Amino acid sequence: MDGSLSFESFYTGAKKAAHRAMVEHGRREYDDFALFAGVAIEKLAKAVLMSKNPTYLAEMRNGNSDMLLYFGGDLQMDMKKVRTIGAKDAIARLRRLGVLQADPDLDTLIEMRNGAAHASSGGREAMEMISPFARTIEKLLDHLDEKLGTFWGRWATAVRAAVNWHVDQVSRDLQLRVEHSRHAFDDRFEGLQEGVKQEALRSQNPLTSSLRARPMTAKRNGVPYIMTTGGNCPACTGPTILGFELARRTGEKATYVLDAFSCVICDFRAQGPEEMVAVRNLVFSGVTPTSPAWDEPDEIETA
Incomplete structure (x- = not known):
């Protein structure tokens, strides 16, 4: 099977997209946030399905079983013709497997990513999509037995704030902005001599x-x-x-x-x-x- 369809490829792609989503959320570019958040969830969902059984990624279109046979390892195909399921189907299959539960906010986030719903600039609904995003990533990582800190790196504190329902939304948003400001400040001095900052x-x-x-x-x-x-x-x-x-x-x-x-x-x-x-x-x-x-x-x- 092609390397781009491996667990490692999906996991790495999810991590990269998730970090980019946090950057865009800090910039208040909520359309871009929804795009990268949706990509991260889709890739990590596929990583979970791949870890269970590669055939769970197969897209069954018009009753054609070629994808099923390919992911089962018994049929060779031109990679240009290989198709995997999208974010909605990946989430639906994980719900059927009991990995994820029904979550209207997650569905809204995926619709924003796909362009079916739009995040207005500075809109509160779009801003609050950070919570279902972080919550879903956490559930998928738990199922993979992967550590939250390893996946999120320097964004771990901000993500924990996003799912901390013991504080109000204003406090969660403020802590996210503190984290974004800190990272943006640190990035300005990356590669410069020690002491410049x-x-x-x-x-x-x-x-x-x-x-x-x-x-x-x-x-x-x-x-x-x-x-x-x-x-x-x-x-x-x-x-x-x-x-x-x-x-x-x-x-x-x-x-x-x-x-x-x-x-x-x-x-x-x-x-x-x-x-x-x-x-x-x-x-x-x-x-x-x-x-x-x-x-x-x-x-x-x-x-």
Whole structure:
């Protein structure tokens, strides 16, 4: 049988596509994410079927048994004529075998991959497809007795976050963004001399230097806004900028609440009350290797 139809080929292809899917999800390119996620699931599903019996990959079209005989090892064929089942059939067969269970979200993801459904740019449904994707990969790996960390490599932490239903969706999405920012930052220094990355982290940024000396007051959409420096970024440990939005006025006193958190080095950003809570929880939980101690103020007052 051709090497491209081996277990190793399907497994390696699934791993490569899965990593690419995580990159696209971090970039918020959800159509591309769905494409690569679907490819990863299809290839890993075929790896599972191959591990059980190569004939399970045979596509039976119009009652023709040639594919069945080929995958059974008793018929030679031109590789140009060899056809395997697609993602939907592979998933259906694994459900019949009890490896996978019915999952409408997985079906939606495969439809997005095939173009039958479309992921709108920035759409919440598309963003949340990360969970059925990670969940399905985990089930298939468990059946193969393959370790999650070996398959996912540096994406393992992000994937565990994607299937962690003990935290809310905002927190899961935020941790995924932290992981993506960290990997994107590390990739910028791949192949460079040791110490270059640390030097970049130590370099002085004009804006943070200015804000460290004195917070800046400006207007955003006509509303007063204060910017000042924060602690270390949870993704790269670089310096951060905090944004405080006017919440209320009482006489001469104005109260500003923390509304934005951004890194000047790796460009990790979080904004809005829900994400501020998620950033705080992420830092306090210690789930990221670079988690600093959270000592940012929730609000500030001016007279």
